[in-house]
Amino acid sequence: MISPIFITCFLLLFVVGGGLSFLGFPFRMAYVSILPFVFLFKKRPAMDSVSWAFVSLLVIVMLSARINGSSMRDLLLFFRFIIIPFSMYYLVEVTINEQNWIRILKWCTLLAVVQLPVILFQKMAYRSLISSSAIFIAEEDFDFGTFFTADDPALAFFMFCMLVTTLFSKQVLKKHKLALLTILSFTILIANAKIMHFVLLIGWSIYLIRNFKLKTFMSLAVSVVFLIGLLHFSGLAANLEKNISDSISKMQFENITPEAEMRFLEGTYSREVAVIYYLTQPINWFGDGPSRYYDPTSREYVVANTGQVFTFYSEIGLVGLILSYLTLLLIAFHVGSLKLSSFLIWFALSVLTVTTSVMSDASIMLTFVMFLKINKYEDQLRSR
DSSP states (O other): OOOHHHHHHHHIIIIIHHHHHHTTOOOOHHHHTTGGGGGGGTOOOOOOHHHHHHHHHHHHHHHHHHHHTOOHHHHHHHTHHHHHHHHHHHHHHHHOOTTTHHHHHHHHHHHHHHHHHHHHHHHHTHHHHHTTOSSOOOGGGOOOTTSSTTOHHHHHHHHHHHHHHHHHOSSSOOTTHHHHHHHHHHHHHHSSOTHHHHHHHHHHHHHHHHSOOHHHHHHHHHHHHHHHHHHHHHTOHHHHHHHHHHHHHTTSOOOOOHHHHHHHHTTOOOHHHHHHHHHTSOOOSSOSOTTSSEETTTTEESSOOOSHHHHHHHHHHHHHHHHHHHHHHHHHHHHSOSSHHHHHHHHHHHHHTTTSOGGGOHHHHHHHHHHHHHHHHHHHHHHO
16 A cells, blocks of 8 residues: 555655646645655654764754854755755655555656656647746746656656666566657656756666667667657757757856856856856855855845755855765665665766755655665565
């Protein structure tokens, strides 16, 4: 049996939440993180290594607030980076087990497959749909599928975790494997989360190196040909070329001017400028204080620190940033297993921190912990 709380969280984060916000309902993903704590009345979380990592991160956040004289409001707002990932970790630990993980994987497979037609419809009908939206969504962000509005990073990360599970699974997802992999790859490529293109390339490269056979190569060639045909048929070839071109250009650090740095300090986002700016500053061990540069209630930036790596470094310092990565790594190998699939999922999440605040995104965190748990049970099934 699958817990009603898990089902509710799954539906709100992956199926209906985006539609609710699109229609104007005052819904935020952070609200979902409250639901798992209902289980506190039945089962208290164990003080394992992951729990202690969250406690350590909490101490660092409070220390940074103390050193910098941050307000209680700013401190409490920053706690979202601890409450949301812990609640999703707790939810998965309490609800997903050996009796229900295959059914949940089937849900995830169905959810992944329907994203492609939904995204294609969103891209083709943008002008008609946006006129009915209660909130403005830029055209380049209007490819979120059934996920939360403009949360294409969560969508792409979900698809990648599904792809890793499909690639390395030996006991499940055997039927129509090539078709599923093609759909997953194509969906990631047309989504606006360009940094996931790099992760997709890494994932496929590792799989091919480990499993190179003539049959595998031929199957991949057929998949690529089908993918190219689908691109031209859908009219999205130009969109894909632009996404790949942008992905390559954003790995370069050219044209960093004083004017660009000034715009960054005034709140205009530029990842290239952010990297250069922080590399040329003295090491900031404990940051400038929680919520110093971004207010999640108004969604206003003081400095354009879009991306968790920049937010954590600037607000709670290098110590807090390192501890956040260690916390995510502990989750990966505590919930998951010491297998390549768990590492790839953690690696993808770590890369995504450059552009997205992953620990305050309940969709991303539930995807992370859920697929770790699924891959762990799949490994156990294989070893029997």
